[in-house]
Amino acid sequence: MSTITITESAEKYLAELLEKQNTPGIGIRVFITQPGTPYAETCIAYCKPGEQKAEDTALSLASFTAWIDAVSEPFLEDAVVDYATDRMGGQLTIKAPNAKVPMIREDSPLNERINYYLQTEVNPGLASHGGNVSLVDIVEEGIAVLQFGGGCQGCGMVDTTLKDGVEKTLMERIPELKGVRDVTDHSNRENAYY
Template sequence: MINISESAQTHFRKLIEREALPGLGVKLAAVNPGTARADVRLEFAEPGDLQGDEWAIDCEGFTLWLDAASVNYLDGAEIDYETGTTGGQLQIRAPKIKGEVPSDSASLVERVRWVVDNEINPQLAAHRGHVAVQEVTADGAVILRFGGGCHGCGMADVTLKQGIEKTLLEKVPGVTAVRDATDHETGDAPYIPRDVA
């Protein structure tokens, strides 16, 4: 499931011994898993810090606790500690942390959400914006709600038609249209105000 190199185990063991706290271990969790913003959080954990549903991986001299909700995203992760001339560096590789591209047999909703979360929203984040999938209708229409800098933005229609709709029609077979359900009049921090565009 998770591969922890000998050098990483030695590194953790030294740090834990230095702290000298009974039962101290290391906890690994995925933050924002399944999204383009996914990352790994690694921290020391005492028994009282645990929720009780963590998975325990026994290492020599300590326990690595794996956050239960992160298990699928951290499956196949590798933790290594590489030493160099200027010191050492801990490296964590978690190939599934951003999720896995849904198969062609996955539901239309799953495939749309994947493209929105992993391709569209990272681009909109450059303008402090994002979209959320409100609904995918039986006939393949995707209904979106704009948020952040896109809510009330004067360029939201262009973003919808020339960016989002084009991407979804191209990358997600079964999508027939993309519609905006956002009340743009209520946007309080648009990237480009509507009266300017």
Template sequence: MFNITDEAQTYVKDLFAQQDDRELGLKVDVERAGTPAAVVSFNFCHPKDLTPGYDKFEYEGFLAYIDQVNFPYLKESEVALKDSGTGKKLTITAPNAKGEEPKEDASLEERIKYVLAADISPELASHGGFIDLVEITKDKDVILNFGGGCQGCSSVKATLEQGVEARLRSRFPEIKSVRDVTDHTKTDNAYM
């Protein structure tokens, strides 16, 4: 399922040897799994701090922990050590991490979530923001929540009306409206 080449295992083993903490493991996660914005990440972790659902995998000189929900996204993946021109670095090939765009017969919710994750959130990410689907009402009102730099941002109304709503309604004409239920009084991380 998750292959780490011998050369990459040696490299990771050396990274662990440089740490003062012998209880560390390698946590492998897939953020935004199943979307074009999917990213595979590696982080040191303490196994006792992991949430239930992580399985342990033994490699030469270290243990890796992968959440079971990520198994399908990491199928046929490989971690290798590649020459980057200025040295060697770990790279991962994970052909299933991004998933596939939902077919036309998929639910409206699946298709909207995909568009939000694939097309809209990556643009908002440049300002530290993101957007999530809260629900689709029986009347086909799409309810959204903005987060990160979009929460409390003074431009969020324009972003919603001229960007998000326009794009969703052009892709999904059955939508009646697009509404924002974010608490914009919290401006701690607002972009503007």
């Protein structure tokens, strides 16, 4: 069973679009380009009979079938396709909170787990200041070497952010992590938040 939700309003809207195609049995295909990366884009395309792939998951709706791309499916967990009307007409929206996030398990490699928490918990907070942080390397058995960018680079509060924010979050989530180290050149203060 797929974990993507297509609301009634979205199903009705898509059914109307599909009807205009005059192709019996046409459905839609939901997929993500570059899943698990910051560049992930969730897409819906027409899917004529026979265009679906053998490994796709069929999601049977009242008026058509939605084919879910097998590679994209784990990244479509908790995704919602909705259609909302407004003064300008309406808009189909796809919210896929896990599209850009690499899937991890407890036995995933340490670097994948660090990247996961940086993308899902740390960077959304830093983004409000135009900043971000990324993993450069893991050294000395469990020290994560990090690089700050954007508004964090050259920011006077970066040490506090590193210790009280980033390190605390990562060490709570990943018990075997021993600490973090910043290798950013903070002498460039051009875009610094503080």
